[in-house]
Structure formats: C-alpha cells, structure tokens
Amino acid sequence: MTLSLKARSFNVDLIRVVAALMVVYMHTVYNFSIRVDFFATKLWWLLEPLTALSKTCVLLFFMLSGYLVIGKKRSIRENWLKTKQRILIPLLFFGALNIVYAAYLYHFTSANTPAFWQGQLIRITNYPSSPLWFLIVLAYLYLLNPVWHILFTNQQTKTIAVYITKLFFTLSIALMFIAFPSGKVGTIFNFFTSWVGFACFYLYGGLVANRWVSFANQKINTVLMSTGMLLTFVGDVATGWADTHQGSFVWADYTGNFLSLPVIILAVGLFNYLISADYKVIKASGQKLMAWLAGLSLGVYLVHTYIVSILTDLISFNFDQISMNVYLYLVVNFCLVLGSSMIVTLVIKSTPYLRKIIGE
Template sequence: MSQGKKSFSAAIDTAKVAACFMVVLLHVAAINFYSFDDHGQWWASNFYDSLTRTCVPLFLMISGVLLLRKQESMPEFFKKRFVRIIPPLLFWSLFYMAWNSWQGERYGRWYEWITTLANGPVTFHLWYLYAIVGIYLFVPFLRKIWHATKQSERKLYLALWAVASCWPTIKVLFDIDVDALEVYGIGPFFGLVGYLFLGAYVHDVYVEHSAKRQYWLLSLGLFALFSVLTMLATYAYSAQAGEADPLFYDYLSPLVLVSSIYAFNVLYGLGARLGKSLDVGTGLPGLKKLSACTLGVYCIHIFILHRFDEATGIMEGDASSWWAIPVTAFVVFSVSMGAIMLLRRFRAFEYVT
C-alpha cells in the first residue's frame, strides 16, 4: 500500500471510529437532557451532547468522500453498495422487534411485522438505516453531478444547501410564519443528503492544505468554538422556554453544520498523520478492524446501553453526570465493539454488521 493510500485509509478509519464513539456518547448524554430543573446534571448532558452533535454528519460526510469521487456504472453501484444496506436494516429491526416482543410489546401476526418494518424504525436510533436507504438511491445521480461540476459550482450548491438546511431553525428561532422551502418547492433538493456533497468537497479542500499544521490547529479551535456556541445557544433557548429544548441540536442547524466541517478536518487530519507514522503491517489492520465494526456498534449499542443502565442505575443515581456520562459511554462502546467483533467471526454476521 502506498503512503498516500495508507494515509487516506487511516484518516477515514479514524473518522469512522471516532464518529461511532461520539454516537454512543451522545445517546448516553441525552438520557438526562430533559432534567432541566437539575442544572448540575443538565449542564453535563448539554456539554457532551453539544460536543458530539456532529457524529451523524460525520458518517454522511465520510460516505460522500468514499462514494461521490468514485467512477462506476449505476448497475455496479446498486449491486456492490446499495444492496449492502438492506440486510443490516432488516436484521437489526427484527432483532429489536424480537426483544421488544419478549419484553411484552405486541406486533400482531407475521404480516403486521412487515407493516411495522415498512412504516419506520422500531427503535429510535435505527432511523439512520432508513435514511441511508433513501440517500443511497440518489448517490448515482449525485456522483454524476459531482464529476460534471467545477469547484465554483459545487460551492454554489453548498451555499444554497446550507441556507435551505438552516431555514427551519431560523424560522423557529425568529418566529417567521413562512415555510419558504415548501412555498418555493425546493425542500426535496436539500436535507441530510447535502452532507455527502459537503464531505467530498471538504476532503478536497483539506488535501490541498494538509501540509499546513496551522490548518489542523485552526480546525480544532473552530470545532471547539462552535461546540461551545451550540451548548450556550441551547441553554439560552431552553432558559427562555423554561424547559430543555434541542432546537440547536438538529443535524441541519447552523452551528452543527459548521461544526461538522471542522470536526471532519480534525479527525481526518489526525488519522492521516496516524497513517504516515504507522507501519502498514502492524498498526493499520487493528484500526481497520475497528472501523469495519462501526455499523454493528451503532446498531447494537442501544441494546447494550439499556442493559448496562438497568444493571447499574448509574445515570439515574446520585453520581455526577460529568464522569458518569463518559464512563458509561466508554463501557457501552467497548462492550458493543467486543460483541460485534465476536459476531463477525461468523461469516453470516459480516453482512449485517
């Protein structure tokens, strides 16, 4: 493997593993988010939640880097990539439905299980798998647009996407009674899919500046700044409402959108440096193995989190959330990663994890 490919591989794998841990940390932090009357616990929740809000955008940006810059036919794309996302969606949906049934929830006859599956996620975090199905349907067309446009044209699209994406947050924040996206019929052209375009664009810009250490440090500083702004904006808006309000946590809110750019630069840059310093024969396979498990960890971690919380009660007890949240996230992430690595020893589970 060449030095350039080694750096790219390590950069992508580092970003995927970090984004996966951020998802776990976010979901642990969210447990006490609505306890606004207990400011000590709530501030810890707000801090960690604000710090990790870029996790889903990061996954989508990584997909943009890996998918949009490739050249392959549409049949090849659907055969090699699209069909891979269906088995995990079905397997993990059925897994949680089976668990819920064992816990007493009823879905009815077998055909009602199919209806339930078709109507959306059976547990909240599986929304991402459903969203990926819709997003991937448009990847072949996005790829053609990517290769047919100049950087200036890509900038224009991203500028329009950013404005349209931020509009719902701005509309609520300033109490504007105009749904511009619906009125002008542009809603379907925007949304989370724009993060794929953003990821491919930010990657190209980063590669141009990757030799400059100041660029990485600036990205780190700006990521910290926009995470803090998300935290403070969430507090200010919640205090005004008199209860916890996640308006600024939305994946398409202005602060999260900008923060995602710098989070990507930080993690990609960290991974690229790691790739340059590691020996291909020893360091990278371990990182790649962790990266290969991230989808499975995303799917199983809620199950592990609930079992851990039931067994310890740490998040509902008197323990300080400042240490309880990261400790719980570390344990849940580690157990989830171990479980997925064990499952992947059986070939059949490689298709669903």
C-alpha cells in the first residue's frame, strides 16, 4: 500500500534512495576503483569522495530501519509476522537463489559434489558474502523489537536506551580496532553474531526518532561528515599506496570496513543531516518521484548483485574483456545495473505473489 504524501516523510524517502544508489555504486564503480592499476589516476581522485560516501550505505539502512520500526507498538505475534514478511521470506528466497546460481556455475563431478554442499553450509554459517548479510543482521534486530520497544517507548527508560546504544557503539568500534592489529585472525562475525556489530546503528535510529539525542545541529553534522570524509580519504590513500607498492601495514583497508571509525562518523553525520534537513522547497511532483523511487529501494538492493553477476559471468561485460573507455565503462556499467535492477523490481512489485520476495 502506498502512503499519501502527507503521511510520508521526504527525509525518509531521500535516505532510502541515497542508500540504494550508494549500494549500486559500491558494487559497480567502487569495486573497480580498488584495483591496484586504478589507484592515483585522475579518475580515482575524482571518484574518491563518492567512494567514501558509498561506504555509509548499509549503515544508513540500519539507522533508518531503527528510526521507523523501534517505536511501533506491536505484539510479539505482530512483530513475528512483520519479521517474516519483511525479512525472512526474502532471505529464504534469495538464499535459495544464491545456491541455485552457484550450482549453475559449478562443475559437478562425482568426487566434488559433497564439497559443493559443504561449501554452501560453511558460506552460510560464516557470513554470506552477498547482500543477504544485511537481512541476517536485520532479522535478529527485528526479532528483538519487543525488547527494544520496552526501552524506547518510556521516558523513564531513556537513560538505559542511551546507555545500551553507546555500549554497542563502543563494542563495534573496539572490535575493528582489535581485529586489524591482530591480523584479522579468525572470524569476527558469523551468522549468529553479526547483528552485534551493527545493533548500535539500529538503536541510534530509535534514539533519533524519539529525539533522545541531539541530531539537528547542521553545523555539527557538517563537521562530522567532513571529519569522517577526510579520515576515510587518508585511509583509502594509505591502503592504495601500500597495495600499489606491494607493502603492508596493520591498518590496510581499515577504512574499507563499514565499522571503521571514520566511516561510522561519516554515516552518523550524513544520517543526521538528511533526516533533519528542511525540504519544504521540494514541489509535490518531486516528492512523488522520491516516494516512487524509495518504494524500489529494497528491491534494487536485493536484485542488483544478480544483475552484476549476469553482466560479468554470463555476458562478459567486464572492463578487462571489452574495449571501452574507462569513463564510459563506469557510467554504462552503473546505469545498466541500476536500470536493470529497477525494471526487475517493478516487474516483481506488479506481480501479486512475487511481491513477497522483496518483503511486500
């Protein structure tokens, strides 16, 4: 069901659209820009600000989810039904699709068939390397909504809610500070623990919704964004330089991680800025367009990596396999993935039973 413009928030729709665009950017342009032969080129310097911003994409989704969901009064049964609809059905469908696609690309023999299935189990439990990890984290956070609701709907529990959120933020930052100097030995997160590292963003969204934290000072938000951007830029340059010169240091690719301190600072500042900005000058037509695009955001998030895989694995639309100007390739690749993902999402949304696989 589509909400009327009066019932919608342009700020919320804008964050959804921005985050979805950043996700597509990450899996098209960003994946290309981290190549060693691309570092320090003119295009690399030009794209680095967008690259830094794109690393906030999933964190924006988490904060927005908490902003929209934590304060809603639902029974345990209602929360379970909503979790099943929004999270579990898409997770199961696309999880099965991942296995089917992997099997299609796999060269089965009588000897390696057990290894394939064992690999799929390991991949699932160790943290799937696909957009599904976002749904896994969100599933745990949604299932705990009855607990979050108790903390976030009573002024008397405000202190506890703020404390828990700060505690999770401290844990997330500390995990990454420990992980890199230790050489990232072992698995930091798996299927069962991944939600712990990202719970702080979900809870922070709840604090913002309740106005239990200061977030509307745009000067402070601008400072946060600028600081996060600068630190991310420095980290990316250091990592690129080390990779190019075949060097290594313990903090290599630290700023490539969602839970690095610079990315967290940038994400919080950006979320605060977008959620509190005044968009009264936006005309009704612009609001309708943004609302329509926002309605496609989750579908685009879920299907875009399959478009990327089809283009690279099946069609061989890869920069190393075609003759195309690098500037043109990046633009075409981004537009192809985004446009195709939007079309597929529209088809799914227009088909009653298929809508369930994107949480509708």
